[in-house]
Every structure is written in C-alpha cells, then in structure tokens.
Amino acid sequence: MRSLLRPISAAVVVTFGLAVACSTSDPSPTGAPIPKGEIACDIRITDNSVTQTWTIEDRGAVAKATVENTGSAATYNIEVKLDGVVAFQSDVTMSKLGGVSNTSRYLTPFATKETVVDVQAQGGSWTVKVDGRRLAIDTEAAKKAPPATIAFDDGTSVGPIVPKAIETRINDAVNKLMGAEKDARESCVNGTAPDLSQKGEPGRPSSPHKSAECNSCRNFCGTKFIACTAGTIFGCWAGCFGLAAVPIVGAALVVTCNVLCNLVLQPRCATDYSDCLENCRNQFCCPVSCGPSATQCCAAGESCLNSATGLCCRVGLTPCRGKTCFDNAAENCMPDGSACPKEKTCGSNCCKSPGGGFGTEENCVSPVHHLCCRVGLIACVAPNVVGPGAAVCCPPGGCLPDGTCINPNP
Amino acid sequence: MKMLLASWSKLRHVGLAAPLVIALGCGSNVDDGTDRPDTGVMGDSGTNETASDVGGDDMPPDGAVPLENVCDVIASAACSSNTTTCCTASGFTFDEKTCRSRQKQYCDEQVAVVKAGKATYDATKIPGCVAAWKDTFSKCKVSLTDELRAGGACALVFRGTITRGSPCTSDGECKAPEGGLAACGSSKLCEVLFYGEAKADEPCRTNGYQCAAGLQCTGDNVCKPATPIGGACPSAMDQSCGFGNFCNALKCAAGLPAGSACGNYLECASWQCVSSKCSDPTPPFANKFRCGV
Structure with a gap:
C-alpha cells in the first residue's frame, strides 16, 4: 500500500503546484484549445455584499457558480450538471480570518453513490469527513503528501467508498467549462480600478462614499474578487482533475487535492479583495476621514472642517477653528472661527x-x-489709549x- | 417698450396690486429696452429725468410698486447693462443672476424691517433710487461723496425709525436724515454716514463732504465757499479747504493721491486714510459682490 501511494503522493504534489499557477495559465490539462461556451453573468453589489452568478453552458454541460462576498466572509456555490444531472455541488464559506468550511457533494456521475465531503479548516488545523466519517489527516503531513494520510480514523481507506472512475466524457466536459470560465470571469469584471497615481477631483461633493467613483471602484474589487474566487475553484479543479484517473482512490484524491488547493489560494483572494477595498476607500470612498462614522469622509484634496459635524472644506480651503473654511492666500482665520479677507x-x-x-x-x-x-x-481715538473700544x-x-x-x- | 410691458406683465402675475402711487411720464423717453448707457438723476448734469427713463425693465408703467415687488425693481437697477459695462471695465465677470440674488437679499432684509414696523416704505422714491444705481454704475469710478449721495437717494425708499446712537440690528432700522445715509455700526448702534447734500448757505452738520463741491461746512453749520488752494487755514485738522483738500502748513492744498502715506484722513484727496495710505478718491464702484462673482 505504501509503495502504491508513493507515486500518487508525487502526483498530487505536482498537481497542486499546477493548480497554484492555474490562475495565470491555461487550466486545460491537455493544453488543447477549448471551445467557448455560452456565458452569462449577473453581478449585484450592495453596500455590504457583492454577489455574482455566472453560468456556462457547453453541449449539455452546465456549470453555475454563485459567489457572495460580505467583506468579512465569502461564500460560493458551484453546481455542475451533465446532461441535466447534477454531478457536483460545492458550498464553501470562507471567513476573512482564514476559516474555511466546504461541503461538497459528489453525485453519481462521479461515484457509484452520492458522497458528501465536509471540510472544516481553521488556522493550521483542518478536518475532513466523508459521509460523516472523519478522515485521519495530519495537516502538515497532508500539505506535504496528502494522499499518504488519506484514511478514516479506523484505518480503512476511502477508496472503496468512491470506487467509480470519472468518465472521460465528464472529464472533457468539465475541462471545457473550466476553459470557458476564464472568459466568463473576464467578461464579468467591470468597474474602475483604484489608481494610486490619481488623488481625486477638486470640488467633489463631501459624500465620497456615495460617489460614482467609489461605487465603480468597489464594483471593480467585487468582481475581481469573484473572478479570483472562481478562478481558484476552477484552477484547483483543473489541477486536481487528473487524479481522478488514479485507480480506486482517484475521486477521493480529487477531493483532497481540491480542498488543499482552495485552502491555500482562497485566502489570497480575500486578502486581495480587502486590499482593493482599502485602496478604494483611501482613493475614492473616504480619502479623508472626518468623523467616527465610516461614511463621514471628505473627498480627495478636501480637508475635514469638523469631525463632529462631518463637514469638509473644499479643495484649496483651510479649516478655521472648526467653523468655516478659508482661503489661506486671501483670507485670515478670525478668533471666532469666521473667515475674513486679508484687506x-x-x-x-x-x-x-x-x-x-x-x-x-x-x-x-x-x-x-x-x-x-x-x-x-x-476713526476718532481717545488719546493714549489702545485696544478695542478705545476709538x-x-x-x-x-x-x-x-x-x-x-x-x-x- | 414691449420689453418693459412684458416684464411688468410678469410682475403683475405674481400678485401686484396697482395702487397709483407714482405718476410716471410716458413720453418719448420711455426705456426702449436697448443696452444704451443710462444717465441718472444723480448725474453731474444735475438734470432730472423722467421716471420711465430710470425705471428699468421691472418698473410698472403706472409706477406703483408694492412692497412685495420693490426688490425686483431695485435688483434690476443694480444689475443693469450699466453694471455689466462697469464690471467688465473693472476686470470682473458679470453674473446677472448672482448679482440680482445678492441685491434682492439685501433689499429683502429691508422689506422685512418694514414689515416688522421698524421702517417705512415710500414707493415714490423708487425712481430716484433706480436712477442712483444706474448712474453710479455708469460713472463706474465713483467718489465717496457720489456713493453716499446715491445711497441717500435709495435711503428715501426705506426709512428706518431708530435714531443715531440707539441700538440696532440692521442698517434698515436706522433713520437717515433726508437725502442722507445711516447704518447700523459695528457697535450695533445707529450711526449717520451722510447728512445729505447741502448747497451754499444751507445748513450742514459736521460732515465735511456734506456741502456741495467747493463748499465747506463752517463752524456755525452753514455751507460756505471753501478756502481756495493756497489760501490760509488755521490748523492741520481744519476743513475750511473743502472736501478733498487739506490744510498743509497753514495753507490749503490739494489732497494727496491714492497710495500716498497719510497721518490723518484729511491729507488724502479721498478723505480716507486706510492703513496709513490714502484710498483712491474715485475707486471702481464695481467689485466682486456687486458683479455677482
């Protein structure tokens, strides 16, 4: 058994490496051109979440993904149908802190019977259950050689549970979907990327979090996050799918490889998203904080007049004692907080x-x-008296x- | 004329009653709506013009301007084609809408004072005020005396009831002498800026420029001919040399031009010594506020 797993171990490690690179390379294991499927996407962005649903259809194969990001957590659901039959479902929830929960269902096109794989990961530890039975996986060892650790707590192999090899037809169809998915991602990304060389426009209203630029920037981040998430999912799929050909435990290896792959890559998407939103905030949505509320902001170039009121001074003007904004070149800030022309x-x-x-x-x-x-x-001045009131x-x-x-x- | 009637028609639609307060001439001098410069009743010629000449587009044909609409009339006069010309000549871009809005706001404050019972309204004085505005902008560079006299014409429209030295909250509350100008000073007390123009042998107050050009207000409060340039005068603070002149080394001399160093206001042709420098005796009447910048 050990000798059997050794080459598998090597294969998984290599495949895992490929999966990491898949976000920038052709995910097709064969490298052959993949016909583009029909792509549809629907993006909804609210103040608190970004949701994208996209569907790919290609000759009877349908892949549908729904991804939602709430800032603190991201969830995605993937469903793959072949000839109208659900072949795979996966629900993943990822917290910003790195926690991952993944419940995947491998249905009859994959296995002789439905198999549910549940993965819970937090920090460096994670658990995997197959149909409720816990796999004995050592995290660090699994990262280095996952297949070597694949067994239930009772020592039995997962192999017999998912004995069916994945059909070539299904494999081909999923590969095509993966290829089309990249196009889907790119076609769905829109919005304005944060530009760190530009600091905003003068005279913009002091509700930058409601500005078109802010919305566009957040839109960009949201769709990029979704693209990253979806790309990771399908990249992992592409990288791990070859393991399905391994006799007996192939399907289980696909699952394990996927889990590991997503575990590494998805937090990166979340981090990038968080960084992107931060850039939006700094550049468009809240370039200048002006009060305790996250929405009390001034636009780029403006200055915060009074953090209690959230009022801002437009570009070129300077706050005067929290009451008025004045033109430093032509006016003086008076003791009572008013602005006065210098002359x-x-x-x-x-x-x-x-x-x-x-x-x-x-x-x-x-x-x-x-x-x-x-x-x-x-002026009529009293002799030898100076100061206010003496004239x-x-x-x-x-x-x-x-x-x-x-x-x-x- | 069509323009005038059209504008008046608009005013009527906002609720004008039509009490016949002012009888205006309707001869050939009626405003034809062209942009020709206006000449006002305050002009150097000293000739009176028909009210229709100075009424502006918002003056009703019958001259009756109810309190509710007086500010439209005055704002039109203060933001006329003369204003445009003067603003442009003075280097300002003229914005009629803003100009009217500002003038109307100031006027509305005076209307509010009238409604509060602290001032009276005299519609018959509107033509004089309208003419004063147009004439002042027509001159464009205006002496202090001219500005105060123009102000005196408009002060007849709204006349405050609070006398000099009494507490006030706004200019409109302060009572100006006939043809003079009063204001609510920084100490929030009514003060008189100008006592009105007086001719030779007419009574005057202490205000040196109250008497017409070439006259002085003597110690017995009568306008008399001023001491000519080079004539003897008693002291540096003496005003017998007349407005714009001063007593320099016991002889009357012409006041110093704008920008000259000054120790007291009388040394300046403007009789205004600001920050130890003489002010321009005929500064541009146009400024950012009046031009709507």
Missing part, C-alpha cells in the same frame, strides 16, 4: 465687505484699535479731542 482684517475684527446697497463697506481705519468704520466715517467712528470733522463724536444734532 478687511482689522485686529480681531473683520470689516464688512461691500454688500447690497450703498455705503455698506467698512474700512479698517485703525488696526491698533481693531476699528472698522463705514465708508465716510473716520469710535465719527463723521469727518466730528471727532472731539476726548475720542468721542460731536453730536451733530444738538
């Missing part, structure tokens, strides 16, 4: 700019006294020596 700044006061009507403008007639006067009035505005010629105005209406 109108008069100590701690801001003289009025021209408004509607006539005579509405004020001039700074005495900066040391912080005194603004309407046009036509002059008043009077008509020309109407200033008394003590710093008060002559009463023009005696």
Whole structure:
C-alpha cells in the first residue's frame, strides 16, 4: 500500500503546484484549445455584499457558480450538471480570518453513490469527513503528501467508498467549462480600478462614499474578487482533475487535492479583495476621514472642517477653528472661527465687505484699535489709549479731542 | 417698450396690486429696452429725468410698486447693462443672476424691517433710487461723496425709525436724515454716514463732504465757499479747504493721491486714510459682490 501511494503522493504534489499557477495559465490539462461556451453573468453589489452568478453552458454541460462576498466572509456555490444531472455541488464559506468550511457533494456521475465531503479548516488545523466519517489527516503531513494520510480514523481507506472512475466524457466536459470560465470571469469584471497615481477631483461633493467613483471602484474589487474566487475553484479543479484517473482512490484524491488547493489560494483572494477595498476607500470612498462614522469622509484634496459635524472644506480651503473654511492666500482665520479677507482684517475684527446697497463697506481705519468704520466715517481715538473700544467712528470733522463724536444734532 | 410691458406683465402675475402711487411720464423717453448707457438723476448734469427713463425693465408703467415687488425693481437697477459695462471695465465677470440674488437679499432684509414696523416704505422714491444705481454704475469710478449721495437717494425708499446712537440690528432700522445715509455700526448702534447734500448757505452738520463741491461746512453749520488752494487755514485738522483738500502748513492744498502715506484722513484727496495710505478718491464702484462673482 505504501509503495502504491508513493507515486500518487508525487502526483498530487505536482498537481497542486499546477493548480497554484492555474490562475495565470491555461487550466486545460491537455493544453488543447477549448471551445467557448455560452456565458452569462449577473453581478449585484450592495453596500455590504457583492454577489455574482455566472453560468456556462457547453453541449449539455452546465456549470453555475454563485459567489457572495460580505467583506468579512465569502461564500460560493458551484453546481455542475451533465446532461441535466447534477454531478457536483460545492458550498464553501470562507471567513476573512482564514476559516474555511466546504461541503461538497459528489453525485453519481462521479461515484457509484452520492458522497458528501465536509471540510472544516481553521488556522493550521483542518478536518475532513466523508459521509460523516472523519478522515485521519495530519495537516502538515497532508500539505506535504496528502494522499499518504488519506484514511478514516479506523484505518480503512476511502477508496472503496468512491470506487467509480470519472468518465472521460465528464472529464472533457468539465475541462471545457473550466476553459470557458476564464472568459466568463473576464467578461464579468467591470468597474474602475483604484489608481494610486490619481488623488481625486477638486470640488467633489463631501459624500465620497456615495460617489460614482467609489461605487465603480468597489464594483471593480467585487468582481475581481469573484473572478479570483472562481478562478481558484476552477484552477484547483483543473489541477486536481487528473487524479481522478488514479485507480480506486482517484475521486477521493480529487477531493483532497481540491480542498488543499482552495485552502491555500482562497485566502489570497480575500486578502486581495480587502486590499482593493482599502485602496478604494483611501482613493475614492473616504480619502479623508472626518468623523467616527465610516461614511463621514471628505473627498480627495478636501480637508475635514469638523469631525463632529462631518463637514469638509473644499479643495484649496483651510479649516478655521472648526467653523468655516478659508482661503489661506486671501483670507485670515478670525478668533471666532469666521473667515475674513486679508484687506478687511482689522485686529480681531473683520470689516464688512461691500454688500447690497450703498455705503455698506467698512474700512479698517485703525488696526491698533481693531476699528472698522463705514465708508465716510473716520476713526476718532481717545488719546493714549489702545485696544478695542478705545476709538469710535465719527463723521469727518466730528471727532472731539476726548475720542468721542460731536453730536451733530444738538 | 414691449420689453418693459412684458416684464411688468410678469410682475403683475405674481400678485401686484396697482395702487397709483407714482405718476410716471410716458413720453418719448420711455426705456426702449436697448443696452444704451443710462444717465441718472444723480448725474453731474444735475438734470432730472423722467421716471420711465430710470425705471428699468421691472418698473410698472403706472409706477406703483408694492412692497412685495420693490426688490425686483431695485435688483434690476443694480444689475443693469450699466453694471455689466462697469464690471467688465473693472476686470470682473458679470453674473446677472448672482448679482440680482445678492441685491434682492439685501433689499429683502429691508422689506422685512418694514414689515416688522421698524421702517417705512415710500414707493415714490423708487425712481430716484433706480436712477442712483444706474448712474453710479455708469460713472463706474465713483467718489465717496457720489456713493453716499446715491445711497441717500435709495435711503428715501426705506426709512428706518431708530435714531443715531440707539441700538440696532440692521442698517434698515436706522433713520437717515433726508437725502442722507445711516447704518447700523459695528457697535450695533445707529450711526449717520451722510447728512445729505447741502448747497451754499444751507445748513450742514459736521460732515465735511456734506456741502456741495467747493463748499465747506463752517463752524456755525452753514455751507460756505471753501478756502481756495493756497489760501490760509488755521490748523492741520481744519476743513475750511473743502472736501478733498487739506490744510498743509497753514495753507490749503490739494489732497494727496491714492497710495500716498497719510497721518490723518484729511491729507488724502479721498478723505480716507486706510492703513496709513490714502484710498483712491474715485475707486471702481464695481467689485466682486456687486458683479455677482
């Protein structure tokens, strides 16, 4: 038995290596051109999840995959039918922290009887059950030589449970689906990739998380994640399918190989997705955080005026004491949080700019006294007194020596 | 004329009653709607024009402008073709919509004061105000005296009831002398900016530029001819040299031009010394606010 498994072990390791590379290479074991099937995809993206369903049909073979990502967990369901008969089903849930739960059903096209394989993996440990019977698998050993560890806890081989060899017809059909799947993934990916060289547009509204750019970016991440997930699944399939030809335990080896392959590759998809979303957030969705809420953000180039209100200053303006935004080149930030044109700044006061009507403008007639006067009035200053309140505005010629105005209406 | 009537028709549709308050001329001087520069009643010529000349597109033919619509009329005058020309000449892009919106907002505040019982409204003074706006923008570079006189014309439309030195919250509440201008100062007390134009031998207050050009307001509060340039004067703060001139080394001299260093406002031709420099005696009346920038 040991001598029988040795070459199988080598085959699995080699195949596993191929599976890793499958995301960038032709997944077809034969390398022959694969006819494209009919592809349909449906992507739905909400605030909290991305769901994509795609279907591939090719001469009676139908593969349907539904993938959903909620940010903290991803689930996917794959179903393969041949001639209208379900041949394989797999439900996988992956958490962002690396936990994997995979329940796969290998149906009669694969096995003489339905076989359910349940895999639970968390961190470095994982368990595999076939029809409820636990396989005795040592994680580290399995990674190095999985087939050598394939046996139930009672020592019996899994081979007799799935004795049927996978038919060539099925093998060919699935291979075609795998080839078509790559096209399906590419055709379904849309949205705007985060561009780290571009920091946004000036004047954009201060709800960047609702912007078209943010949605497009998240859309891109979602579909890329789905593409990665689906590519991994089918890449693993492609890499592991050759094991089906191994006598007796072939189907079990396919299962084991798949589990290991996905275990390694799927977290990478999740990590890439998380990184992609983070880039979207930094670039489009929340370039400048402005408050405790995740949606309290300012657009690129804007600055957070007040994190309590979530208000932002548009590009080019600077926050002034959390109350107003001011143009640093032309205005001053006043002690009360208002902005004042530099030419109108008069100590701690801001003289009025021209408004509607006539005579509405004020001039700074005495900066040391912080005194603004309407046009036509002059500063009347009390002798030897400085600071606010020591001067008043009077008509020309109407200033008394003590710093008060002559009463023009005696 | 068609334009005028069409605009008026629009106003009527927003609920104008038609009390006959102002009798306006309807002769050949009626606004034909062209963009020719306006000449107003405040012009140098000093000639009065018919109200229809200065009424603008929003002036009703019968001159009756109810309180609800006065701001449309004034905004039209403040944002007319003259405004466009002046703004462009002063380097500003004119935005009529924003201009009207701003002027209307300021005017609406005054209407609110009237409705609150703190000011009165006199529709008969609208033509004078409209003319003042158009004339001022027609001149484009306007002396302080001209601006204050124009303001005095408009101050007759809304007249506040709060007297000088009393607490206020807005300009519209402050009572201006006839033809003068009042404002709610930074200390939130009503102050008089301008006491109205006075001719020779007419009473004047202390305001040096109250008297017409070439006159001075004497110590006994009467406008008299100013001391000519080179004539003797008693002190640096004396105003006997008249508006725009000053007493330099006990002789009347022309005021200093814009940008000159100044120790007191009287040294400047503008009688405005801001940040120790003389202001422009005829600064552009156009600015960002008035041009709707």
